[in-house]
Amino acid sequence: MAKRRLGRSEIEIAPLVFGGNVFGWTTDEVTSFGLLDAFVDGGFNAIDTADAYSVWVPGHKGGESESVIGNWLAARGGRDRVIIATKTGVPLAPGEGGLAPERIERAVEASLRRLKTDYIDLFQSHIDDATVPLEETLAAYDKLIKAGKIRAVGASNFTAARLGEALDIAERENLPRFASLQPLYNLSDRGPFEDELQQVCMERDVGVICYYGLASGFLTGKYRSEADLEGRARGATVRKYMTERGNAILAALDDVAAQHGTGPAQVALAWLMQRPGVTAPIASATNLTQLQEIMAAGDLTLSAEQIALLDEASKAE
Numbered sequence: 581m582a583k584r585r586l587g588r589s590e591i592e593i594a595p596l597v598f599g600g601n602v603f604g605w606t607t608d609e610v611t612s613f614g615l616l617d618a619f620v621d622g623g624f625n626a627i628d629t630a631d632a633y634s635v636w637v638p639g640h641k642g643g644e645s646e647s648v649i650g651n652w653l654a655a656r657g658g659r660d661r662v663i664i665a666t667k668t669g670v671p672l673a674p675g676e677g678g679l680a681p682e683r684i685e686r687a688v689e690a691s692l693r694r695l696k697t698d699y700i701d702l703f704q705s706h707i708d709d710a711t712v713p714l715e716e717t718l719a720a721y722d723k724l725i726k727a728g729k730i731r732a733v734g735a736s737n738f739t740a741a742r743l744g745e746a747l748d749i750a751e752r753e754n755l756p757r758f759a760s761l762q763p764l765y766n767l768s769d770r771g772p773f774e775d776e777l778q779q780v781c782m783e784r785d786v787g788v789i790c791y792y793g794l795a796s797g798f799l800t801g802k803y804r805s806e807a808d809l810e811g812r813a814r815g816a817t818v819r820k821y822m823t824e825r826g827n828a829i830l831a832a833l834d835d836v837a838a839q840h841g842t843g844p845a846q847v848a849l850a851w852l853m854q855r856p857g858v859t860a861p862i863a864s865a866t867n868l869t870q871l872q873e874i875m876a877a878g879d880l881t882l883s884a885e886q887i888a889l890l891d892e893a894s895k896a897e
Contacts, residue, residue: 581623581878584859587759587787589732591701593626593663595853596878597789599864600629604644605637607866612648613655615871622875626663628762628789628862630706631691632670642672643694650696659697665789666691667736667762669706679709681720688724704734704762714746718755725756734760736791740776747784758786760859765790767799767829767848767894768821782857790852793861794874795821799848801830825894832893836886842876849877851890 583592598619603612616627633645646666653659668687671677676686691700703724705717721733735743735758743761750757761781765773765788773790781788794800798821803809809819833844840847845863852861865871882890 583625585787586702586732586789586859588757588785589702589759589787591663591732591759593789593860594624594878595860596624596849596875597626597628597665597860597862598624599791599793599862600627600645600649601633602645602864602866603629603633603648604640605634609648609651611867613652614868615865616649616652617656618868618871619875620658620661624875624878625661626665626789626860628665628791630667630670630704631687631694632667632672632706635670635672643690646691646694650694654696663701664695664697665702665704665734666695666700667704667706669709669736679705679712679717679720681712681716681723684717684720685724688729692729699728700730702732702734702760703730704736704760705738707737708735708739708742710742714742714749715753715755718746718750718753721756732756732759734758734762734787734789736762737764740780743777743786744780744784747786760787760789762789762791762862764792765852765855765858766793766795766861767833767851767890768795768826770894771896778857787859788857789860789862790858791862793849793852793863794845795848798822798826799829799833799844800870800873801833801844804830828893829890832890836882836889839886840880842880843873845870845873846877846880847882847886847890849874850880850882851887853877854882854887 581594629645635642724730763773796817798818803818836847863874
C-alpha cells in the first residue's frame with residue numbers, strides 16, 4: 581500500500597492509523613492482538629496510542645493501551661514493520677501531567693517500558709501546556725531524539741497560533757519541529773481544523789493525523805435513534821451528532837456508499853483521506869468486521885461530485 585510522508589520527518593505511513601484507545605478498555609488483549617495482526621497484514625503500519633489511555637476507566641491508571649501494544653510487539657516481533665505514535669501531557673495523577681522537561685523524560689521512559697521497545701517513532705504533546713515555555717518542551721524533545729529514544733515529535737490539540745509559534749521557535753533555535761498535528765476532524769466536526777489549522781499545516785508542511793475520524797462511531801451509521809445509544813460506551817458522546825445536520829450527513833454517506841457498494845464508514849474515512857493537508861485519519865475498531873470495514877477505505881476513491889455532495893451535507897449550520 582502506498583505510504584505518505586508525515587510532514588518533514590522520515591516517517592511514512594499508510595493512509596489509515598489504528599486508534600489504540602480501545603486497547604485495554606473496550607477490547608481485551610486477545611482481541612487486540614488479533615486486530616493488530618489483521619491491520620498489519622492488511623498493509624497498514626501506524627498505531628496511535630497515549631499514556632492517558634485509558635485513565636478514564638474506573639480502576640485504570642493510564643498506560644493500559646501501551647501495555648497491550650507492547651505485549652503484542654513482544655509476542656510478534658517485527659518492530660520495524662510498524663510506526664508507533666504515543667502522547668503525553670494529560671494528567672494521569674496529581675503532579676503527573678503537563679509538558680515540563682522532567683515530566684516528558686519520565687513519560688517517555690514509562691512509555692518505552694510499557695511498549696517494550698527502545699524507541700518511539702512519533703512522540704506527541706497530547707495537549708498544549710501554556711505553563712511551560714515551548715522552548716523548554718522542544719529542548720526536552722531534542723535531548724530525547726539525540727538519545728535515540730524518539731524519532732520525531734508531533735502536537736495534538738494545539739491552536740493554530742500555538743502551533744505556528746512552536747514552529748517558529750524550532751526554526752529560530754534549531755530545535756525539533758513538530759512533524760505532525762493531531763486535531764479533531766471528521767465530516768461532523770469540520771470547523772476546529774478547517775477554520776485555521778488546515779492552512780497552517782499546509783503552508784508549513786505539517787502532517788495531519790486527525791482523531792475521531794468516525795465521530796465516535798456516528799459516521800458508521802449505526803447510531804440513528806436514541807434506542808441505538810442504549811448500553812453503548814460512547815452513547816453520550818454520539819448523542820450531540822443526532823441533529824438535522826447529522827441526519828443530512830448520514831443520508832449523503834448512504835447515497836455515496838450505495839454508489840460504491842460499500843458502507844458509510846468507508847466513505848467517511850475516504851473523504852478524510854482525500855482532504856487537503858490530511859496525511860491519514862485515525863479510526864478504531866473493536867472486532868474484525870469493523871476493522872475490515874475501515875481498512876477498505878484505503879481502496880476507495882471518491883469522485884469530485886461525491887465529495888461535493890458530502891461537503892454540502894456537512895457544511896456548518
